[in-house]
Amino acid sequence: MPAELSRLLNAIGLMAIVTVLALAFIDQLWFRDLPCPLCILQRVGFTAAGVGIALNLIFGPRPSHYGITILGASVGASISIRQILLHIVPGTGSYGNAIFGLHLYTWAFIGFALTIIGSAILLFDDRQFAHPEPWSNRLDVLPLTALVTFFLLAVGNVVSTLLICGIGLMGQCPDNPTQYLLFH
Amino acid sequence: MMSLPFLIFACALGAAWLRQRGVAIGLWVAGLVVLLVLFRIHVTEVLSISL
Numbered sequence: 187m188p189a190e191l192s193r194l195l196n197a198i199g200l201m202a203i204v205t206v207l208a209l210a211f212i213d214q215l216w217f218r219d220l221p222c223p224l225c226i227l228q229r230v231g232f233t234a235a236g237v238g239i240a241l242n243l244i245f246g247p248r249p250s251h252y253g254i255t256i257l258g259a260s261v262g263a264s265i266s267i268r269q270i271l272l273h274i275v276p277g278t279g280s281y282g283n284a285i286f287g288l289h290l291y292t293w294a295f296i297g298f299a300l301t302i303i304g305s306a307i308l309l310f311d312d313r314q315f316a317h318p319e320p321w322s323n324r325l326d327v328l329p330l331t332a333l334v335t336f337f338l339l340a341v342g343n344v345v346s347t348l349l350i351c352g353i354g355l356m357g358q359c360p361d362n363p364t365q366y367l368l369f370h
Numbered sequence: 371m372m373s374l375p376f377l378i379f380a381c382a383l384g385a386a387w388l389r390q391r392g393v394a395i396g397l398w399v400a401g402l403v404v405l406l407v408l409f410r411i412h413v414t415e416v417l418s419i420s421l
Contacts, residue, residue, distance in 0.1 A: 233379045264409070359412075
């Protein structure tokens with residue numbers, strides 16, 4: 187796989203994670219569906235996975251960067267599985283809005299699984315790690331847009347989580363938030 | 371506290387942008403540890419399933 191193709195595929199992957207994080211924000215702000223603690227931690231999982239892809243875009247593809255993405259997505263998948271299991275028995279309710287019949291934590295698990303599978307497939311091609319051509323430091327529009335948007339969403343989540351959970355120590359974040367804690 | 375891992379990962383991205391790969395990876399490890407601790411703290415309910 188040529189270096190430029192690797193960079194393009196990684197940029198598309200990071201844009202997919204950016205889309206997931208942006209959709210979560212739209213659900214929170216537009217539909218007033220405040221994220222629960224486990225939902226916030228799943229957003230963290232997507233951010234952790236995205237850091238590996240960002241490293242690929244900035245430093246060039248390396249197996250360790252794909253490892254970062256796979257580990258981050260694995261932790262995120264564990265969190266979403268935990269939330270799926272909380273509601274898997276009929277009559278135990280659910281959390282948040284359903285989109286196309288599935289709740290956001292189920293979609294999150296699918297997203298994490300696709301991230302792991304995509305990273306594993308990209309790892310198959312050893313030629314991207316051989317550096318036959320120099321890795322350009324100049325980023326094209328798509329990788330640059332993905333990186334900047336991803337960084338802004340990470341910072342946005344810092345602010346959003348502070349507003350929802352307050353600035354106190356751990357455990358203060360309500361299980362079923364109905365308002366921004368920092369405003370009350 | 372829940373916003374801490376986002377902050378750490380944002381710092382990791384900043385370090386990567388400044389070409390500090392080792393710092394970026396170190397921050398990522400710290401963020402992942404914080405994420406795991408927060409996950410452990412918020413796993414409080416017993417699952418209503420019997421295996």
